[in-house]
Amino acid sequence: MLKSRAEHAVKTRIQTENQNLILKAALDVFSAYGFRGATVDQIAAQCGLSKPNLLYYYRRKEDLYVAVLEHTLAEWLIPLRMLDVKNDPVSELTRYIEAKIDMSFTNPAASKLFANEILHGAPHIGGYLKGQLYDLVKSKSLIIRQWVDQGKINAVDPHAFIFAIWAVTQHYADFSAQVEALIGPKVPLSKIKKDVLEILLRGLKKI
Amino acid sequence: MLKSRAEHAVKTRIQTENQNLILKAALDVFSAYGFRGATVDQIAAQCGLSKPNLLYYYRRKEDLYVAVLEHTLAEWLIPLRMLDVKNDPVSELTRYIEAKIDMSFTNPAASKLFANEILHGAPHIGGYLKGQLYDLVKSKSLIIRQWVDQGKINAVDPHAFIFAIWAVTQHYADFSAQVEALIGPKVPLSKIKKDVLEILLRGLKKI
């Protein structure tokens, strides 16, 4: 079964359709209940497939989980990758922070999925953290350091600042239950962007 | 069984001892694996009791979970409660932020327990969020607003700022796996405090 993929690396129409269905449903369910809390039945039901049928595409629950993680990881880092040392620091960081806030509101499930995974010690993406992500963050830290050295922004520890950006922006996705309990669900995105940008960037701008 | 508690509200020596054992073990296990991921066997093993014996003190897994949550909630908010409008804003906020960072490093399990609970929609403490916590945050927001109105700090949205403090400080506990993968485990607490304080407070200080 699925031989063709190994042999000619060809996906049938049905494979593509169903795998997309499954990945989407799995993201929802895994992000809402965590790896252990999610059940294969639940995911199968959510995308209208039978459990054995789902397990025909992903033989083990863990395979599906890893597939969802990897499928979501790439796009999650696009905005950080775009951070460019040649441009103006404040507008670059503004763009990055706004992009992160947008992502938290458009795809909170992705944020929650990672949050859950890392919260539990990143058992499935530990290698990715120490590899790909480490390199990316290292290079982007260098950019921030250069901006500081060039006197374009006030001194700041690059890693601490990146963590702060992640923490604050993803807070609105990961802890939406708390945020909504405290300020209600109808605070406009534009206001949140403005407030977060002020808090994170005002201290960096040169007088 | 446990009649005396209902009748004269008296705990025996053994009850106090074992309940403390259980709560401590349960905090560790629940925070590491989440409610669903933790097993009663695991908690029982961790505190050296048999499973039926543990269930003698907390009849259902969920009872134990709620007990752990409530037991940890109170102390978690003490530093915020102490925020006092009569003192200097910067030193008050410095004290609060430092206290939160200290807590994240002394008791990361507590932070992770809440993070996990809220991440999954706060099914067990939703009422607490909309009640106790809502009132507390409302009153403390007012304090920050007063400081702004009195011209003691630059303008900031109080709720957004409180969220930022929570997000950044708890990030070091909740996402320690990621933090350690990116900056290593041996960054001194004092440096982290200094960096976080700069990022969060520099923008608030009047020139």
Place this chain on the structure above:
DNA sequence: ACTGGTCTTGACCATTTGATCAAGAATGAA
């Protein structure tokens, strides 16, 4: 229409796990 491969599923299995219970051991007040 034929046919080889792909897709689907009902039935089923083994394990995990939350919870129960009866019976016995330990405790501590009188």
Place this chain on the structure above:
DNA sequence: TTCATTCTTGATCAAATGGTCAAGACCAGT
């Protein structure tokens, strides 16, 4: 010591759940 209460546990249960399998349905190229 006595004895009612409290504490402990081995054995066991029922439900949930990840995963298997054989048999059949469906699909697409010829």
